[in-house]
Amino acid sequence: MPASPALSVAGVGLTIGGATILEGVDLDVASGGLVGVIGPNGAGKTTLFNTISGVMAPTAGRIRMHGKDITSMSVPARARAGLGRTFQTSSYFPRLSILENVRIAAQVSRGGNYSLFAFPGRHDDATQAAREALAEVGLLERSHLMAGDISHGDKRKLEIAVLLATDASLVLLDEPMAGVGTGDVPGLVAAIRRMHQEKGCTVLMVEHHIDVLMDLVDQVAVMVSGSIIALDEPEKIMQNELVQSAYLGTAV
Ligand SMILES: Nc1ncnc2c1ncn2[C@@H]1O[C@H](COP(=O)(O)OP(=O)(O)OP(=O)(O)O)[C@@H](O)[C@H]1O
Numbered sequence: 001m002p003a004s005p006a007l008s009v010a011g012v013g014l015t016i017g018g019a020t021i022l023e024g025v026d027l028d029v030a031s032g033g034l035v036g037v038i039g040p041n042g043a044g045k046t047t048l049f050n051t052i053s054g055v056m057a058p059t060a061g062r063i064r065m066h067g068k069d070i071t072s073m074s075v076p077a078r079a080r081a082g083l084g085r086t087f088q089t090s091s092y093f094p095r096l097s098i099l100e101n102v103r104i105a106a107q108v109s110r111g112g113n114y115s116l117f118a119f120p121g122r123h124d125d126a127t128q129a130a131r132e133a134l135a136e137v138g139l140l141e142r143s144h145l146m147a148g149d150i151s152h153g154d155k156r157k158l159e160i161a162v163l164l165a166t167d168a169s170l171v172l173l174d175e176p177m178a179g180v181g182t183g184d185v186p187g188l189v190a191a192i193r194r195m196h197q198e199k200g201c202t203v204l205m206v207e208h209h210i211d212v213l214m215d216l217v218d219q220v221a222v223m224v225s226g227s228i229i230a231l232d233e234p235e236k237i238m239q240n241e242l243v244q245s246a247y248l249g250t251a252v
Pocket residue numbers: 016021039040041042043044045046047048
């Protein structure tokens with residue numbers, strides 16, 4: 001029997017106050033896959049991520065992780081099941097150091113609390129995991145800096161380090177390059193690649209930098225008006241006439 005997909009979204013719909021935000025969304029992401037989601041502003045990409053991560057409950061359809069139905073699971077329960085997520089805007093504790101931010105996330109994911117008591121100088125599992133994750137994204141040497149003081153690109157790397165330190169097996173990245181200077185893009189791309197290839201994470205990512213995305217992912221899902229209208233390899237998506245007329249325009 002073939003293995004269940006890491007993520008299966010089946011017939012997901014969301015209606016809010018009579019407005020249809022998502023309709024009949026079907027998307028399977030194989031274990032170890034790296035899939036991009038593109039679509040015009042307001043297409044429903046972030047809302048889809050919200051239903052997958054449990055921030056919003058769909059009004060139709062089911063969501064499964066590795067075959068297990070998570071549709072009614074809480075956000076923390078999904079996180080414990082290995083689902084990690086970044087947001088369009090960076091989320092971190094600005095007055096804590098880079099290392100402290102990642103270490104707290106690792107500590108909480110291991111069933112601990114948000115306490116920083118006796119930090120620094122501890123050599124527990126959470127600190128070790130945080131240091132390894134920061135090395136993966138190239139932030140270890142700057143891990144003593146205050147998170148609120150680092151560049152936007154480094155904040156995005158910090159969020160990826162948090163996902164690595166929490167051992168998330170399925171990660172949702174919502175515009176990881178948004179607002180990042182061009183100089184920071186290669187480092188972020190490398191961090192995402194390592195998360196996928198070396199850590200074996202399954203990745204679903206929304207990204208408006210189409211060239212970067214097309215180079216990175218195995219498959220691209222195109223969302224328009226709350227539905228996925230195409231799912232294919234990047235080259236085929238660029239040539240898909242439906243996609244060109246609905247989203248990409250004629251300039252591709
Ligand atoms: N809680 C809500 N209540 C009402 N409408 C909402 C809610 N959340 C999202 N929407 C609407 O749903 C639609 C999809 O929004 P969403 O943010 O998911 O799109 P998106 O594809 O992520 O867009 P962008 O690329 O601009 O981030 C938009 O029209 C938005 O205004």
